[in-house]
Amino acid sequence: MSKGIPYDEALKRYQHDKEHTLPEMNEILRDYHPDYYPDSLVKLQVGINKGDLCHRQLAEMLQADARIDEADLAGTSITETNVLVIGGGGAGSAAALTAARNGASVILATKLRLGDSNTVMAEGGIQASIESGDTPQAHYDDTLKAGHNKANKKLVARMVMDAPDVIRWLIQEGMQFDQNEFGDLLTRRPGGASANRIVYYRDYTGLEMMRVLRESVSNSNIEVWDHSPVVELLSSETGHCAGAVIYSVEERTYKMIKAQAVILATGGIGRMHINGFPTTNHFGATGDGLILAYRLGAKLRDLDSFQYHPTGVAYPSHLAGSLITEGVRSAGVQLLNALGERFVDELKPRDYISAAILRECAEGRGVVVDDQTVGVWLDTPNMELREPGLMKQRFPKLFHLAKRGNLDPTKKPILVYPALHYQNGGVVIDENGHSTIPGLYCVGEVSGGIHGRNRIMGNALLEIISFGRRAGLQAAQNLSARGHKKSGIEHLTKLRRELSRANMPMDVKSPMLFPACANFELE
Amino acid sequence: MDVLNQVILHENSRVGPDLEAWLQVGGEGLQIALQDATVLIPLIKEAGLRGLGGSGFPTHYKWAAVAEQKHSNEKYLICNGNEDEPGTFKDRILLEETPNQLIEGAMIAAVALRINHIVFYINPDLEDAIANIQRAIKQWKVTELYFNVSTHLQQPLEFSVLPASGHYIGGEETAAIETVENKFPFPRSKPPYPAENGVHGCPTLINNIETLCHIPHIVKNGAKWYQDLGIGEACGTKIYSLSGDILSPGAYELPMGTSLDELINLYGGGMLLNKKFKAVFTGGPSNTILTPKDLDVPLDFDSVAARHSNLGTGAMIVISEGTGIVKRVAEYVGFFAHSSCGQCPSCKTGTYYIAMLLNKIDMGLGRRIDLDALIHLCEILPGSGRCPLINGAVKVLESSLYHFMGEYEQSLID
Numbered sequence: 001m002s003k004g005i006p007y008d009e010a011l012k013r014y015q016h017d018k019e020h021t022l023p024e025m026n027e028i029l030r031d032y033h034p035d036y037y038p039d040s041l042v043k044l045q046v047g048i049n050k051g052d053l054c055h056r057q058l059a060e061m062l063q064a065d066a067r068i069d070e071a072d073l074a075g076t077s078i079t080e081t082n083v084l085v086i087g088g089g090g091a092g093s094a095a096a097l098t099a100a101r102n103g104a105s106v107i108l109a110t111k112l113r114l115g116d117s118n119t120v121m122a123e124g125g126i127q128a129s130i131e132s133g134d135t136p137q138a139h140y141d142d143t144l145k146a147g148h149n150k151a152n153k154k155l156v157a158r159m160v161m162d163a164p165d166v167i168r169w170l171i172q173e174g175m176q177f178d179q180n181e182f183g184d185l186l187t188r189r190p191g192g193a194s195a196n197r198i199v200y201y202r203d204y205t206g207l208e209m210m211r212v213l214r215e216s217v218s219n220s221n222i223e224v225w226d227h228s229p230v231v232e233l234l235s236s237e238t239g240h241c242a243g244a245v246i247y248s249v250e251e252r253t254y255k256m257i258k259a260q261a262v263i264l265a266t267g268g269i270g271r272m273h274i275n276g277f278p279t280t281n282h283f284g285a286t287g288d289g290l291i292l293a294y295r296l297g298a299k300l301r302d303l304d305s306f307q308y309h310p311t312g313v314a315y316p317s318h319l320a321g322s323l324i325t326e327g328v329r330s331a332g333v334q335l336l337n338a339l340g341e342r343f344v345d346e347l348k349p350r351d352y353i354s355a356a357i358l359r360e361c362a363e364g365r366g367v368v369v370d371d372q373t374v375g376v377w378l379d380t381p382n383m384e385l386r387e388p389g390l391m392k393q394r395f396p397k398l399f400h401l402a403k404r405g406n407l408d409p410t411k412k413p414i415l416v417y418p419a420l421h422y423q424n425g426g427v428v429i430d431e432n433g434h435s436t437i438p439g440l441y442c443v444g445e446v447s448g449g450i451h452g453r454n455r456i457m458g459n460a461l462l463e464i465i466s467f468g469r470r471a472g473l474q475a476a477q478n479l480s481a482r483g484h485k486k487s488g489i490e491h492l493t494k495l496r497r498e499l500s501r502a503n504m505p506m507d508v509k510s511p512m513l514f515p516a517c518a519n520f521e522l523e
Numbered sequence: 524m525d526v527l528n529q530v531i532l533h534e535n536s537r538v539g540p541d542l543e544a545w546l547q548v549g550g551e552g553l554q555i556a557l558q559d560a561t562v563l564i565p566l567i568k569e570a571g572l573r574g575l576g577g578s579g580f581p582t583h584y585k586w587a588a589v590a591e592q593k594h595s596n597e598k599y600l601i602c603n604g605n606e607d608e609p610g611t612f613k614d615r616i617l618l619e620e621t622p623n624q625l626i627e628g629a630m631i632a633a634v635a636l637r638i639n640h641i642v643f644y645i646n647p648d649l650e651d652a653i654a655n656i657q658r659a660i661k662q663w664k665v666t667e668l669y670f671n672v673s674t675h676l677q678q679p680l681e682f683s684v685l686p687a688s689g690h691y692i693g694g695e696e697t698a699a700i701e702t703v704e705n706k707f708p709f710p711r712s713k714p715p716y717p718a719e720n721g722v723h724g725c726p727t728l729i730n731n732i733e734t735l736c737h738i739p740h741i742v743k744n745g746a747k748w749y750q751d752l753g754i755g756e757a758c759g760t761k762i763y764s765l766s767g768d769i770l771s772p773g774a775y776e777l778p779m780g781t782s783l784d785e786l787i788n789l790y791g792g793g794m795l796l797n798k799k800f801k802a803v804f805t806g807g808p809s810n811t812i813l814t815p816k817d818l819d820v821p822l823d824f825d826s827v828a829a830r831h832s833n834l835g836t837g838a839m840i841v842i843s844e845g846t847g848i849v850k851r852v853a854e855y856v857g858f859f860a861h862s863s864c865g866q867c868p869s870c871k872t873g874t875y876y877i878a879m880l881l882n883k884i885d886m887g888l889g890r891r892i893d894l895d896a897l898i899h900l901c902e903i904l905p906g907s908g909r910c911p912l913i914n915g916a917v918k919v920l921e922s923s924l925y926h927f928m929g930e931y932e933q934s935l936i937d
Contacts, residue, residue, distance in 0.1 A: 072845045075886040093682055144621075237609075238648070485861070487607070499769055506796065 025352060026389045031353040032362065034275045034308055034406075034418075035453075041304050045502045046495075047294055048436075054303035057272050062294050062303075064510035065499065066492045067231050067522060068254065069247060073489070076245075078256045080483075081107045081223075083224055083475045084243055086230050087265030089117025091444030091464035093213040093520030095263045095433075096222050104479060107257055109246050110230040111284045111513065115214045118267050118282055118445065119464065122206030122324035123189070123397060125198035126170075126465075127458035129165035131187055134195040136160040143459060146192040146349040147424075147452020150302070155450045155467075157430050159459070162466040167199060170465065174212040175375045176201050184393070188330045190457035192349035198458045203325045203395040206406040206461060221427075228255075231522070232290045233262060233440070234487040241440035242487035247513075247522055258487050261475035262441050265288045265468065268423035268445040269306075271515040278321030280309050284520075287430060288511035289446035290428045293427045295495050298435040298442070302425025305453040310335070310353040312419025314375030316405045321419040324378060324398060326350070331394065332386070336413070337365040338379040343376075353455040356420040367415055377413035379464070384410040422460065424451050433471030441471040528752045530760050531736040537620040540655040545623035550668065552739030556857035557630045557671055563635035564590060567738075569746035571758035575807060576694075577835045578605060579824035584727060587666065588629060588635045588718035592726035596678070598638040599727040601703060602629055602735055604645040604652070605687045605694035609858060610804065610838035613762040613774050614732040618645060618652030622659040626682075628738035629673055630663075634678055636728060640681050644699055648687040656684050658926040691862035695910045696729045698864070710910035718865050733762055740932050754780030757823035761834075767803070767841035768795045780821040783813060787841060798843035804851070804919070806835015811922035812848075832922065840890050848927045849934055852920055853854025853881035859916035869907035873900060881920075891937050898924065 001376060003015075021132040023031075030036050041053045054062065062262070088110025100106045108114070129139045141158040144151055167185075177199050178186045178260065187196040200438050201208040217224065227249040229360045234256065236242040243258040266289030270281025279285070292341055294300055311324040329335075329346040335353070337343050344356040357376050360366050366374040380398075383391055402409045422449030434440045444464045452460060514520040538544035556563055568583035591597060602625065606614040617625060627643045628792050643656050660682045663669050671678045686707050687693045696717055698708035716924070721727020737759060741749045749757045761814045763815045770792030779785065783803065787793070794800055810833035813820065817830050827834040842851065860874035880897050881888045883909035900922045905914045924931065 069845065070850070071845045071847060074850050361854060486858075493768060493795065497772075500796060 001193050002013060002352075009442055027205065028355045028359060029351060031376055032358040033351055034277065034358075035305055037275060040275055043253060044303075046498045046504065047301070048297055048299050049294070051232045051304060055274055055306070057274050058269060058287065058290070058303055060508060061192065061272070061510040061512060063502075063504050064258035064291075064497065064508035065506045066295065066489075066495065066513070067509050068489065069492065069495060072254055073245065073256065073392070074462060077253045077494075078258060079107065080258045081105050081263050082259065082479050083107075083263065083472075084109065084257050084259035084264045085265060086244060087117070087267060087444070088112070088224070088226075088267060089267055089464070090113040090119035090209055090213060090461065091468040092263070092466045093210075093217050094468030095265060095441070095443055095472035095475070097213070097220060098469045099263070100220050100222050102473055102476035104476035106223060107226040107259070108217065108222050108398050109225040109257065110242070111227070111288075113226045114217060114224050115210045115282065116282065117210070117316070118270075118285060119405045119461070120207045120210045122279060122461050123203045124327040125188070125200030125205045125458050126167070126209075126461035127190060127193075127197045127456070128167045128199060128462065129160065129195070129197055130164050130167060130185065130199065134197055136163065138194050139163065139197060139369060142193045143456055144452065145458040147454050149452065150247055151452035154431055155429070158470070159450060159481055161464045163462055170209065170212070170468070173216055176190045176208055178202065179454035184211040188327065189347065190330060191326055191347045191353070192456045197393055198327070198330065200327060203327055203397045209461060230266075230288065231290060231511065231513070232489055232492065233296050234258065234489065234490040235296055236484035238484070238485045239297070240438045240484060242484040244487070258483070260479050260483060261440040261441065263433070263443060263471050264293060264365055264427070264446055265442075265444045265464075266446050270420050272512070274306055274420055277308060277418065277420040278312055279324035280312055280321055281420070286512040286515060287423070288513060289442065290319035290426060291511045293435060293437070293440060293446070294448065295443065296437050296440060296491055298437045298440060299428040300426065301448045302453060305424040306420060307350055307422035307424055307455050308354040308418040309421035310350055310357055310418055311378055311416040312421075313401070313405070315373050315415040316466045317373060319401065319405045323419070324414065325395065328378065328380070328398065329391070329393060331383065334379045335416075336379050337377070338367045339365055342522070349456060352419075358416055361417070369415065375417035376417040378416045379413050380409040381411055383415060400497055406415055423453050424453055426449070426453060427496060428465070431470070432474040434474065441468045441475055443471045457515070527784070528760055529776050529777050530622065530740050530752065531617065531624060531733070532762065532774070536624050536764045538623070539620060540622050540658040542623055542659060542666070545627075548871050549627055549830055550564045550670070552742035553627050553630055553668055553672070555742050556634045557675055560634050561793070562920065563631065563742065563828065566742065566746050570741045570749040572734065572741060572749070573824060574731060575737075575761065575837070575854050577732040579834060582730065582734055585718060585730070586636060588630070588716070589638070591727045591835060595725045597640065597723075597725045598636060599640045599642060599725055600629055600632055600636075600638045600702070600721040601699050601722070601727060601729045602641065602643045602732060603694060603729055604643065604649070604722055604732045605700055606646055606732075606836075607691045608836060608838060609855070610766050610837045610840040611764050613837065615649050615652060616774050617732050617736050618649060619655055622652075622655045623663075625660050625732055625737060626656075626659055626663055626733035630668075631738050631742055632679070632730070632735065634672055634675055637676055638728065638743045639676055639678050640683070640722075642703055643684045644687055645681070645684065646702065647689050653686060654683060660684070669909045690864065690916055691858075692910065692912060695912070698910065699729060707864075714768050752778055753823065754778045754821060755823075756780075756825065757821065761822070761837050762836060763822065763838070764838040765791050765841070768798060768843040768846070769793075769841050770795055780823040780826065782818070783820050783822055783839075784818040784876060785879060787818075787823065788837065794841070794843055798845065800841070800842045801846060802848065804838075804840040804841045804842070804855070806833050806838055810835040810915070811918055813927050814926050817936060831925075833918075848930050849881060852923045853878060853885050855919050856881055856916050859912060863912060867908040867913070869904060870913040873904045873907070873913055876900070877916060877920060884931060887934055887936070889935050892936060894931055912920070
């Protein structure tokens with residue numbers, strides 16, 4: 001008789017594993033997702049969203065005092081332009097290019113350098129329903145469903161209908177995509193979607209996108225102001241947005257840019273490290289745009305909803321928070337807990353998987369290193385066994401990352417833990433990216449309503465181009481011959497009045513501009 | 524906060540464009556006026572009503588001058604709502620919230636002076652105000668009161684609503700007349716005064732919205748009542764448009780003669796963030812500056828004038844320590860430079876030149892000779908234009924030089 005586990009016992013173990021199936025979506029989110037942590041939410045006391053729930057750290061910034069007052073603007077230089085784009089990522093570049101190509105004079109001011117943004121960190125790809133059998137309707141349904149039906153349906157409809165044309169536009173700009181031997185675009189399936197819909201270039205799609213956008217911007221007549229964070233927007237006597245005050249880091253002075261339209265493309269809040277999570281975001285993602293727009297009176301939404309990417313690197317600790325693309329999971333890599341058990345369907349929406357990982361860790365099935373770092377396995381060696389060499393070809397950035405951590409993903413699984421990834425909410429916009437403040441457009445991560453309460457992979461790169469182009473066109477077409485009579489920071493007086501009345505502490509200053517580790521002080 | 528002696532902004536008056544609601548509290552003034560029109564001008568005179576659009580000119584003089592004109596059967600009343608100065612926002616509230624009060628006041632004026640054309644001349648940006656006035660007029664036209672007025676005039680009373688051209692200078696009396704005649708608002712030289720030779724050569728009365736709003740109440744309650752509303756010698760009430768570094772800005776209707784200190788610290792809730800009070804631009808920028816030593820001044824035309832300043836429209840733009848005076852003045856003079864209609868060379872070039880010098884000094888590039896040039900311009904420019912625009916630009920500069928010469932000198936290179 002051969003050795004082994006008897007039939008009955010094996011069946012029992014098998015059923016024991018079955019008990020491990022996950023609870024319902026709502027239940028696991030409520031119990032484990034960081035958006036639902038007790039004490040993390042407060043009600044806003046000042047401004048147009050007064051009474052709305054908001055994350056505590058973000059609320060502190062939204063209800064802080066401004067960095068400048070009238071005295072700081074004495075003797076500042078003034079530059080005039082038709083359209084001012086704030087932010088040098090994909091959304092800002094797409095908006096600036098479209099505005100400039102439609103006849104507007106454009107200044108693009110960016111806190112770091114052109115292209116220094118979360119766009120280049122985007123790895124997985126961009127969604128567009130281009131496969132036969134796939135439809136924009138399916139794309140629309142998937143996006144709404146993943147966002148828990150909280151997205152603005154009009155915005156989603158616009159975006160999914162734009163999607164194939166966005167890909168065409170990007171290819172015309174010169175962007176590369178992975179293709180099969182016949183030259184057809186390769187696609188893969190994003191988590192939470194019903195079809196193969198992601199087009200991609202290796203695992204650095206965003207970097208490739210930014211490469212061509214950056215080149216197009218340099219070849220246009222757009223004036224790019226690097227190292228110029230915006231410290232405040234300007235308002236006109238009629239309540240329009242009329243430009244911005246920027247701080248030139250190189251010259252260490254304030255400068256004013258007067259514009260007839262401002263396109264805010266400042267990205268998200270990752271570097272606020274909400275709930276103490278590590279972040280996949282780049283250095284400049286400090287949520288400045290939200291604060292600037294809110295002070296001008298723009299309505300915001302879903303300020304209590306953030307996305308935690310399931311697979312941020314957990315160990316080695318110097319790479320904590322570095323992103324491992326969802327493309328890896330799309331390609332078939334599985335997640336395992338410390339017992340070596342698979343605990344979730346890897347192609348569920350991101351919030352669900354993150355919550356599932358947090359549950360494993362909270363219930364003692366996580367992998368612990370050095371008594372402080374905890375995570376779960378991303379089972380890359382298994383993938384290597386099944387499809388030798390494929391990973392290295394498709395995910396060079398993953399291997400680059402592993403090299404920095406002195407790991408070999410083909411031999412050892414990678415330890416991962418959720419990392420703060422994306423701000424689901426933001427400034428309320430219409431179908432052309434226009435906020436509730438005349439003259440102020442918001443595109444990209446700073447805008448809200450497109451993703452509801454959870455974003456699906458590949459929609460961020462799609463959104464920035466789709467709405468970036470829309471806002472750029474709209475801004476260029478609606479220039480009035482008569483500029484604003486007066487532009488200034490009058491709205492800050494209103495803010496300070498409200499803060500005084502609400503007894504808010506006036507010692508906190510915002511926007512943050514740079515993360516605390518930068519030790520940066522304005523003059 | 525309870526505000527004493529509120530009349531034209533009293534909640535009973537702020538009933539919107541609905542005529543029936545207004546007739547619950549108003550209408551009596553017009554009925555009294557129709558009984559005996561001859562007593563009206565002496566009544567206004569006795570009440571001490573003055574032009575609240577900025578001049579402080581006694582209203583009864585203008586009325587009497589128009590009433591005397593016998594050469595024409597056609598007479599015009601222009602209700603001047605071209606309010607466009609930075610810091611002034613009283614007419615907007617009156618037009619939006621009390622259009623019927625204004626129309627009744629205008630009709631009483633028509634009865635007193637036998638005026639048959641009433642023109643509501645309104646800043647085109649005030650879209651709600653224009654809509655409300657139009658709605659109110661439609662309702663008045665079918666009332667018995669309206670027919671009684673036409674019967675009294677022995678000709679139909681005509682109303683029209685005219686959005687102004689959007690130029691600041693269009694608020695000047697003669698420029699308003701030009702606009703009504705469908706021309707560009709170039710001010711005319713005076714004399715002849717509008718009372719003799721106004722719209723199409725007809726006698727024309729031009730009153731500010733706030734002035735006209737007081738009329739129904741004065742006729743209804745009597746001159747003595749109106750006099751008693753004010754503090755000390757001053758009569759009636761005034762709407763102060765309070766703005767700037769203040770906790771609670773807004774339009775406050777207070778007894779004429781309320782002190783600046785009370786306005787800022789009691790009604791305005793004090794300085795924002797407890798900053799120190801530095802100055803206030805009274806009457807909007809076309810007037811002058813009051814400083815901390817003037818906090819006790821009663822805000823009526825005569826008392827403010829005694830401090831070498833002007834009450835103007837009642838706008839009070841409050842400035843705290845830390846705000847550069849030179850920059851503010853440069854902004855205001857820049858406003859005048861943009862607003863100059865350009866027909867008088869001294870005004871066209873003078874305002875631009877002053878603004879340029881001020882900006883230069885504000886940017887820290889000014890020299891002593893630039894400051895001397897400004898002082899010199901203050902002497903030669905006033906009175907060199909057809910209208911008072913250039914005087915306004917110089918006045919605010921002169922006043923800032925008088926109070927804050929040190930700040931100017933500090934900004935100079937040499």
